Amino acid sequence: MGWRNPPTPWSELERILSGRPRTEAQSPGDGNDSPAWTRRRIPFTPTSPRRYVPTQPLYAELHVHSNFSFLDGASYPEDLAETAAELGLSALALTDHDGMYGVVRFAQAAKDLGLPTVFGAELSLGLSMPQNGIADPEGNHLLALARGPEGYRRLCAAISAGQRAGGEKGKPIYDLAALGERAGGHWAVLTGCRKGTVPAALARGGMAAARTALDELIGIFGRENVVVELTDHGGPEDADRVDALVELAEWARLDTVATGNVHYAVPSRGRLAAALASVRARRGLDDMDGWLPAAGSAYLRSGAEMAARFARYPDAVTRAAELGAACAFELALVKPELPVLWPAGETDISYLRRLTMQGALGRYGTPESNPKAYQQLEHELRTIEELKFPGYFLIIKDIVDFCTKEGILCQGRGSAANSAVCYALGVTVVDPVAYELLFERFLAPERAEPPDIDIDIASERREEVIQYVYDTYGRDNAAQVANIITYRPRSAVRDMAKALGYSTGQQDAWSKQIEGWGAHLDNVEHDIPADVLELASQLQGFPRHLGLHSGGMVICDRPVTEVCPVEWARMPNRSVLQWDKDDCADTELVKFDLLGLGMLSALQGMLELIPRYYGETIDLAKLPTNDPATFEMLRAADTVGVFQVESRAQMATLPRLKPKVFYDLACEVALIRPGPIQGGSVHPYIRRRNGSEKITYPHPLLENCLRRTKGIPLFQEQMMHMAIDAASFSPQQADELRRAMDSRRSVQKMEKLKASLYEGMAGNGITGAVADDIYEKLAAFANFGFAESHAISFAYLVYSSAYLKRFYPAAFYAALLNAQPMGFYSPQSLIADARRHGLTVYGPDINLSGAMATLRPAPPDARPTTLGFPGTVEPAIRLGLSSVRRLGKEQAKSVEAERDEHGPFRDMADLARRTGLSTPAIESLATAGAFDGFGLDRRRALWSAGVVATERPDRLAGLGLGADPPTLPDMSPMEQTMADLWSTGISPTSYPTQFLRPRLDSLGVVPAERLRQVADGARVLIGGVVTHRQRPATASGITFMSLEDETGLINVVCSPAVWQRHRRVARESGSLLIRGRLERSDGVVNVVAEQIHKLPLQVPASSRDFR
Amino acid sequence: MTKEAVRTIVVWCADWPVTAAVLAGDAAEGAPVAVLSAGVVLACSAAARTDGVRRGLRRREAQSRCPDLVVLAHDPDAEARFFEPVVRTIEASCVGVEVVRPGLIAMAARGPARYYGGETAVLDHLARTIPVPCRIGIADGVFAATIAAQSSAEPGTRVPPGGSAEFLAPRPVDTLDRPELTVLLHRLGLTTLGSFAALSPRDVLDRFGPEGALAHRLARGLDARPLAARKPPPELTVSTVFDPPVDRVDTAAFAARALAARFHDLLTAHGLGCLRLAIVACTEDGQELTRCWRHDGALSAAAVADRVRWQLDSWLSTAGPTAGITQLRLAPDQVIDHAGQQLGLWGGTGDADDRADRALVRVQSLLGPDAVLTPVAAGGRGADDQVQLIPWGEPRQPDRDADQPWPGRIPAPSPATVLTAAAPAEMRDRDGVPVTVTGREAVSAPPARLTVRGGVSEVVAWAGPWPVDERWWDPATARRRARFQVVTADGVARLMSVAEGRWWVEAVYD
Secondary structure (H helix, E strand, O other): OOOOEOOOOHHHHHHHHHOOOOOOOOOOOOOOOOOOOEOOOOOOOOOOOOOOOOOOOOOEEOOEOOHHHOOOOOOOHHHHHHHHHHHOOOEEEEOOEOOOOOHHHHHHHHHHHOOOEEEEEEEEEOOOOOOOOOOOOOOEEEEEEEOOHHHHHHHHHHHHHHHHHHOOOOOOOOOHHHHHHHHOOOEEEEOOOOOEHHHHHHHHHHHHHHHHHHHHHHHHHOHHHEEEEEEOOOOOOHHHHHHHHHHHHHHHOOOEEEEOOEOEOOHHHHHHHHHHHHHHOOOOHHHHHHHOOOOOOOEOOOHHHHHHHOOOOHHHHHHHHHHHHHHOOOOOOOOOOOOOOOOOOOOHHHHHHHHHHHHHHHHHOOOOOOHHHHHHHHHHHHHHHHOOOHHHHHHHHHHHHHHHHHOOOEEEEOOOOOOHHHHHHOOOOOOOOOOOOOHHHOOOOOOOOOOOOEEEEEHHHHHHHHHHHHHHHOOOOEEEEEEEEEOOHHHHHHHHHHHOOOOHHHHHHHHHHOOOOOOOHHHOOOOOOHHHHHHHHHHOOOEEEEEEEEEEEEEOOOOHHHOOOEEEOOOOOOEEEEEEHHHHHHOOOOEEEEEEEHHHHHHHHHHHHHHHHHOOOOOHHHOOOOOHHHHHHHHOOOOOOOOOOOOHHHHHHHHHHOOOOHHHHHHHHHHOOHHHHHOOOOOHHHHHHOOOOOOOOOOHHHHHHHHHHOOOOOEHHHHHHHHHHHHOOOHHHHHHHHHHHHHOOOHHHHHHHHHHHHHHHHHOOOOHHHHHHHHHHHHHHHHHOEOHHHHHHHHHHHHHHHHHHHHOHHHHHHHHHHOOOOOOOOHHHHHHHHHHOOOOEEOOOOOOOOOOOEEEOOOOOOOOOOOOOOOOOOOEEEOOHHHOOOOOHHHHHHHHHHHHHHOOOOOHHHHHHHHOOOHHHHHHHHHOOOOHHHOOOHHHHHHHHHHHOOOOOOOOOOOOOOOOOOOOOOOOHHHHHHHHHHHHOOOOOOOHHHHHHHHHHHHOEOOHHHHHHOOOOOEEEEEEEEEEEEOOHHHOOOEEEEEEEOOEEEEEEEOHHHHHHHHHHHHHOOEEEEEEEEEEEOOEEEEEEEEEEEOOOOOOOOOEEOO | OOOOOOEEEEEEOOOHHHHHHHHOOOOOOOOOEEEEEOOEEEEEOHHHHHOOOOOOOEHHHHHHHOOOOEEEEOOHHHHHHHHHHHHHHHHHHOOOEEEEEOOEEEEEOHHHHHHHOOHHHHHHHHHHHOOOOOEEEEEEOHHHHHHHHHHOOOOEEEOOOOOHHHHHOOOEHHHHOOHHHHHHHHHOOOOEHHHHHOOOHHHHHHHHHHHHHHHHHHHOOOOOOOOOOEOOOHHHOEEEEEEEEEOOHHHHHHHHHHHHHHHHHHHHHOOEEEEEEEEEEEEOOOOEEEEEEEOOOOOOHHHHHHHHHHHHHHHHHOOOOOOOEEEEEEEEEEEEEOOOOOOOOOOOOOHHHHHHHHHHHHHHHHHOHHHOEEEEEOOOOOOOOOEEEEEOOOOOOOOOOOOOOOOOOOOOOOOOEEEEEEEEEEEEOOOOOEOOEOOOOOEOOOOOEEEEOOEEEEEEEEEEEEEEEEOOOOOOOOEEEEEEEEEEOOOOEEEEEEEOOEEEEEEEEO
């Protein structure tokens, strides 16, 4: 479980909480568990559930591609099952290419319909490379049907092995002979479509070749397992081919079966299938014409239709039904267990207890000195044992231990993570006893949830942890969870427009008209042509390809490859299941989330820099609790660079929310999310915190559960408590309710739960409007709830990063630079913020800089800093060589290594000779001022760079051309700043606007820092460099811009009308002059733009726009 | 020793590709228009510029800045054609006119200046007579004159002799249009042509190489090439005679291609490249038309062919010669040494092919290029689209590739008679009910009686339906039908189809 932003948009939630009338909006997520957006699949609901009776003549369709054949198949598995049931088929197979991607959905849908299911796959033989972009994929196909669960297991293993052997995504390699062994008689093998080995041989070499190919199959899989497949799509040559195959079967004394080689449920999907084929081949339909089927004939047919079509071979239809009946089974998989990590002679719980107590000694001291903590530990261990979770905790512990051993910063997060056990085990650094976090809120025997601990890992080093898991538990037993990338309206419009031959510009224009991925095609203004629209709306939601879940891994005690095939991901060395998290959950595979977090990399960097330059060692677990200076800084929204609370929206809320203690930060994290804030609402919670709104409760019964959040539900856990308290639900019922609401499960189920909720509330005397109000709140929050347990773990990172910024600012900024790209601000804005706090920053220097940013003693004349411990001098920040353009991290490191090994560089020629850097790299270094130490000004150095670059490591020294530069113009400070920005993106000693200040003053421009003194509502002229342009989907077209000058940041709000009027300048200019009205509330200042002009400042555009 | 730059007049029509498009009726005057070449904006109209469209932008970006942008493909033929009247107007008053590209003309100033009594007078005269908006620059050397034209208001700017360097000095180095060089110059603080020009040529050559040295010459107000371009020997001229005279653009263009190839081969054989090309055409009534085309580097065979085609197109389509062209001559006006491509050691195509080609070309020259067609096997599913006729001389590349599989194509043996327009027919079952095919590809009843042009015959054998749903994405060429092979009692086999309930005979097997 993770970060879920659900179908209900924030504005809707706010509306309900504030009691305003309903408006319509939707914003589903991308299916990944990233903090901001995710969504759950809505389970299949059959439109007409009924008792299933197949119709006569009996027929089972055994060759079926769903849209999980990725761009080769134009119906969902669910739709295929439903149509098959309508047609009265006796069984339906799913045989996607090289995988079992759709089987969980398929099995669920068919089970609900009562339709018998057959599982198989079409294996691609003889691929030399991935086949996307190729009009006619190469190689042959082999259609294998599992004869039962054992056959399924073997087929999954065979596909996994083939995918593994291919060594890259989309290129499985099977050894045909070995497949026979893997099958072990548990598969029925069909001769397949025109790309099957037998039909292909028939087309190529006639009967003789076909006989050879068929003999080969018989030799490998056994006569009793090979079936000759007859397909007739109504082509001029199909009847002849069927005759030839029948003759072949008679010759080989094999059975024949009729199939439809189905690629979609109904005829009308044929055109979408053709469009998909051209997307797969990466060309327009016009160029694909010669490969497309003549007509859309690959749809599901009834027994009667097949009997008519195969009137000459009625047995083939009957035998399809017979084979279907023989192979059909219900997909109920043996769930693998977690691996055993405890030593012989112990049990999982005894081992966990031992490890916990060992750790507790260090964290809590002896039982005598801290009885409360040990009481808590005992209680938790009992619960963990009762819930049978010890194995889960042991794996978490194992992964965290690996990180600790390797010096990789990590932190547990989630319901189970907020336990004293996890604190004792070193999984988290938040002491739940000290922070009075009640374990019951997170983990209780009544709650039927699977355990939930995500591990956040320093993003730079997450790969090491993932590889550790593969190495430790084995490639067969551990795999990442997939994320099925699906078509959204934008991509659907784009791909279909491309297929239909519209130009790239038109594709862009149309897909842009559908802003944001929340939009639906039917409620957006657009001028997309009908042909594109029709295909695109069919395509919406289709799986596009398999991606990686952000960090989920399944770890088992036996090969998971036999439960679900595993294939390579695009990322090197990552193997991934063919199922997404919902499929895994449905089959009860336990998922461990190993998520990369940039802030942990940054914190790790700070923890490494602090001992070296401050002479202290920091333990994140032992920071002073509730440090007042840190909270003061947070309340002042002085939070550039601080985790989670640095964005424009979040900074605008801190002064209103006024956090004072750690728990406030958890509330802030749960509440102040991009969605909510950009919804533009002043949240009722803030009003209540500030006393401008009375704290009330919907009903006295809810006071207990909502008291700590002022009567407003903030956390997901609270909503379950509301159901328990108001309607006397059992915890299981509450959980069921949450999930039903969350995923909008079947309407009937929801109605049933709703009825019992109202019944329960009535039993407690809650009826009428109050009951409706509670129900609405629950429904809204089910979708929005940010789990308190996760909020607390994040809050600790907010607190730690804020604390380090407050007291070790130089280390803070340097580490943030080194952890880029991350966060909301560009390196230039981070450094500008550092300078505004009085820190000294040096540019890169070839002999003094490391590859990465480092700290140096501050110059004697350094200004006092406004951050850091009073009375101490903050070190200066020295930018790293890797910040220089055209000099990558690797090259910078090799320069540093060369210098460490053979001493400082004597001059530029020496550098060129020893490192072999390219001319452009040396030129960039020159422009960045990295050769100032050689007594060369930047321009002379730049001139010489071109000439000394003839010095190479493989030439004799001093043979390069002479490098005596001519006289070149001196650099003005402004030019120097521009050179800094050009070469490193950072101007360490100045901010470009400061050189314009006299002119700006004369125009009456108010600098950022003076805006605080301007009266509310006054008209002001402001100017600065644009750092951000944002247009949140929830803000009804308003564009937010951030401007920066040498004194600070300014928030600009731009209405759609103003944006439209000035859009050229507003969008294209790197720096702007804006006239507008100042708005102030609770210490937050915005400028509402009225006029926008270009500011004549040649800064390279580097703003972060519309991300 | 520095050779003085030649006094040069440059006439520049801003955004010429756009102007030509407006003249051609492809775009309305005043509309936001961009002309694209290779996906990048080559020129745009003032209206498009107001919305932020710029040269060099990618199509995507341009369209996003200006949503109602009219995007047109670069059409050099049309640009040259519409430019011809402009050139002719100028030629009426000046000699030695060279076309650099459609929209930009250069000529030596000395002659006209003497005739009109001074450069300013020439400038005034040209500004009065040229029929399209343009600007004129007069300076030492083509580069300076071009900049003078481009940076001045109408009508133009005259830079006094010897004043080019001074004139160029304050302009940004970006004027050189060499992005890689100028980004370095900016970083060195050399932001103006003057500051760049002030460096010593030796230093520049050391630091920036030959390409930099060339730019340096331009910045100093000198001509691009210090080497004296040679006057070529007369034997390098090629010509061809037309009998009968040519008066159609396509025929002329066709002839131009071969002539250009000969011309280029000849120069290449001498190890020469052409910088300036004179195209000369003689007409039936004794006119001789000449035009010079100028180019920065050596012209390739294709570039020569392009220019010849543009020029003939221009002459013929803009009331040029009053009679047909009888002779066409290509003369290199300036050449440089150029190590070009040598002919293949074993020669090219065989003599026989050559002779056949000449014969066919001869027929084409008599009857027009479209009169000589040759069949090429093409791809397709129907009987009628498996052959395509292509004019001789054009690439024998069918629109639909025959090598693709075309699933569902009518198999061999192919019908001998393919009807150019399908003949309507009626098909009924045994009970006299019209036979139909359902959306799920089922035949309503077996076909029994066929009626074609009033004649009724019994169906004795049939195969099908073979459904086809082709090119549904393009309404103009879409085909949705089900095909049948039908043999009737009279022994005739037909390829038939039914579409929207109506039957057609597509072809007959004889």
